[in-house]
Amino acid sequence: MELRQLRYFVAVAEELHFGRAAEKLHMSQPPLSLHVGKLERELGVQLFDRSTRSVALTPAGAKFLENASRILNDIDLAVGELHDFADGRSGRLTVGFVSSAGYTFLPEVVRTFRESRPQVALDLVPLATGEQLERLASGQLDVGIVRDAASEVFSGRSSDDRDRLLATSVYDERLVACLPRSHRLAQQSEVTARQISRVPMITYSRELMPGYFDRVSMALGEHGSDITVVEEVVHQETALGFVAAGMGTSILPESIRHLLPPTIAAVPLAGSPITRLFAVTGTNVRQPALVDAFIDGLVGASNIGIHAAAIA
Numbered sequence: 001m002e003l004r005q006l007r008y009f010v011a012v013a014e015e016l017h018f019g020r021a022a023e024k025l026h027m028s029q030p031p032l033s034l035h036v037g038k039l040e041r042e043l044g045v046q047l048f049d050r051s052t053r054s055v056a057l058t059p060a061g062a063k064f065l066e067n068a069s070r071i072l073n074d075i076d077l078a079v080g081e082l083h084d085f086a087d088g089r090s091g092r093l094t095v096g097f098v099s100s101a102g103y104t105f106l107p108e109v110v111r112t113f114r115e116s117r118p119q120v121a122l123d124l125v126p127l128a129t130g131e132q133l134e135r136l137a138s139g140q141l142d143v144g145i146v147r148d149a150a151s152e153v154f155s156g157r158s159s160d161d162r163d164r165l166l167a168t169s170v171y172d173e174r175l176v177a178c179l180p181r182s183h184r185l186a187q188q189s190e191v192t193a194r195q196i197s198r199v200p201m202i203t204y205s206r207e208l209m210p211g212y213f214d215r216v217s218m219a220l221g222e223h224g225s226d227i228t229v230v231e232e233v234v235h236q237e238t239a240l241g242f243v244a245a246g247m248g249t250s251i252l253p254e255s256i257r258h259l260l261p262p263t264i265a266a267v268p269l270a271g272s273p274i275t276r277l278f279a280v281t282g283t284n285v286r287q288p289a290l291v292d293a294f295i296d297g298l299v300g301a302s303n304i305g306i307h308a309a310a311i312a
Contacts, residue, residue: 003075005039006068008032009047013065016055088289090119095294096132097124097145099236101277103258105171105301106145113297120290128208128234132280136165142285143294145170147253148211149278164282170298171277174254175219176266178243185249186265193269197223200230200248202239209234212275216251219273240264 011021012032022029040047047061057065084090097106114122127135132144149167177196179186185195197220206213217224230248233239237259239250244263253275257266279295 001039001042005035006072008035009039010065010068010072012036012048012055013057013061013068016057018055084119085287086289088120088287088291088293089117091287091290092121092123093142093287093290093294094123094125094140095143095145096127096135096141098129098132098147098277099126100147100253100255101145101171102126104255105298109294109297109301112301113294117290117293128205129212130205130208130210133165136280136282139282142281142287142291144280145298146211146278146280147209148215148275149280164284165280166283167278167280168295168299169276170279170295172274173276175216175251175269175273175275176254176256177269178240178250178252178256178260178264178266180243180246181263181265182246183249183265186267188267190268190270193220193223193271196220196249196251196269197226201227202231202233202242202248202250203227203229204239205232205234215273215275219251219269219271 008021008025011025012018015021015024018029018033018036022032025032036048043064045060045064046058047064049056049058081090110122110124114120125141127144129144129146129149132141132146133149135141136144177185177191177199179199183199185191185199203216204213220227228248231239231242233242236250236252236256239252240256240259240261242248243250244261251269252266254266254268260266279298281291281295285291
């Protein structure tokens, strides 16, 4: 039995007229009659009572129509769901993100994405950059929003990991030095690397934030070796707590201004060094169309245009 035979049978059963059914199917009547007759012979059951004036379903035909219609509806539903999945209109997307994305552009992207794709299950997982890269490489994340993903991020990783990841630049911002407002440098319009390197510093784990750690080191340049580290933390909020307590300074993305208490000032670094957020994904993702749609939303929200390059 062929699927088209079921469709032919259902068309005739609904019209109870071979001519009208043939028109509905965009075919001529003789082949339609032949296919229905072949189906009856294969089933060993007469489905229609035919006369020169009328066509009627037999009791067996009426019963078969119930099941044939259900089968065809199930197939149509399955095909529709398959197309939705392939086109990125359904499925599941797991996205990791660094905390700063959560108080800049990510909430608006998520709202728009969920409105446009209500059938997609979107899972958001707050993670440091290093944690995201591990999960991206193992397939546990579909997209990661990481900070300063560059070639140095992959120190010690296999070439296979590098080949499987792709980065899209989505957001640039300046680096600032967070200082207690009572500190003399907090009154300046900007601070130099030399000046800030002389202030006790709260820094970050290179293992968890490899790209950002190296970006700050590049911004400090030759003065990076002069700093005195008083605390190494994981979260920006923790760094701000130590700054507010007067323990020193911490170099952070300018978007940190959204979280600053009145007791802390954010002073730009001289030379305007930048830090960059990337959307990172694997080259063998489960739903490429869904991933592309989410990344397009990130790029659109940040208004800096699409720039993609393999991380190598």
